[in-house]
Amino acid sequence: MSRRHDELLAAIARRQGLDIGQVQARVQARQVRSGGLLWPGAAARSLALSYALERGAQRLAAFLAAGSRHVSGRTLDDALRAARTEAARGHLATLGYWPPPGQAPDELARHYVAAVEAVGAAGIDASVSIKVDLMDYRSELLDTLLRAAAGHGVRVHFDAQGLETADRTHALVEAGLARGASVSATLPARWRRSAADAERFIAWRVPVRLVKGQGGDPAQPHADPRRCFLELVDRLAGRAAHVGVATHDRRAAEPALRKLLASSTPCSLEQLRSLPRLDALARAAGVPVRAYVAYGRFGLPYAVGEVFRRPAIAAWVLRDLLVRHRPGTSAPGDLG
């Protein structure tokens, strides 16, 4: 192999924090996937390009998220105001604090406890969503939070993060249930493990928020999110303790609610405040709406890197570039 090729592999390894062996294995995998069309040099360059695109997508996502209109504000007060607005419309709410990158787990846990206390004091019907991977799965922090939540009669919801976080997150859901805490959990639909996770949640009698899932599963990269979502509805119908149908996709929400109602499964429609909402659908079906009130530093409700598979994302990126949220003003999701 040429010196330039070796230098390219070394540069990829350095940038990605991999060792040379791992980079070589990925280059070879690319060659195999191309059916031998790519020679080693081209496969290495295509790997470097993929990483560069991924880095670019992450930077763009970070920039968009920093001024995102998808937050209801930066502070807990902003979130409470939004939750009260939802309550005035007869809706439930979930407060979801999104921390800045690198926030220490105990500081994050303090934010969650503050949210629980504020919801309790405000007397609104709202749960508090948490991201236990960002709390470093620290059970003592979770214990403190669950104690506070029990004291205020507030439910704690476990958001789903990446696939790799699922086992440890579910272990903490189970621990919470074992101590009698009021908890609920997100079930992403497009992972290979989703059906097994659904069975576990059914057996635990834990209320489920069903989503398509932000992060995919490399084991089934081409899974159709809507089809996966509806397959899980079939599995949950008549068996789950409660299903929050969390989608803005009418063609997923409508049949999901119909099926759940027909099987007498307790259910609700869950909506992000910043996206076009399907509240009318819930009204017509006679099910409650729960609004997810994101505050702090919210991410994006789509994956920038998926733009080639889903061109509509380009328009959403453009809108998020143009419509920026300025601190001190209300986000568009708060209007009306």
Ligand SMILES: Cc1cc2nc3c(=O)[nH]c(=O)nc-3n(C[C@H](O)[C@H](O)[C@H](O)COP(=O)(O)OP(=O)(O)OC[C@H]3O[C@@H](n4cnc5c(N)ncnc54)[C@H](O)[C@@H]3O)c2cc1C
């Ligand atoms: C309440 C709630 C909680 C969630 N919690 C989690 C979680 O814990 N973990 C997780 O991985 N994912 C979570 N998600 C995100 C979810 O996994 C999806 O990524 C997200 O909801 C988009 O998928 P969709 O089902 O709404 O359908 P999509 O097909 O992506 O969107 C449906 C329609 O909504 C509109 N739309 C969607 N996005 C935009 C946009 N950015 N701008 C303008 N219009 C848009 C479009 O009309 C689109 O056709 C949550 C979603 C909701 C609603």
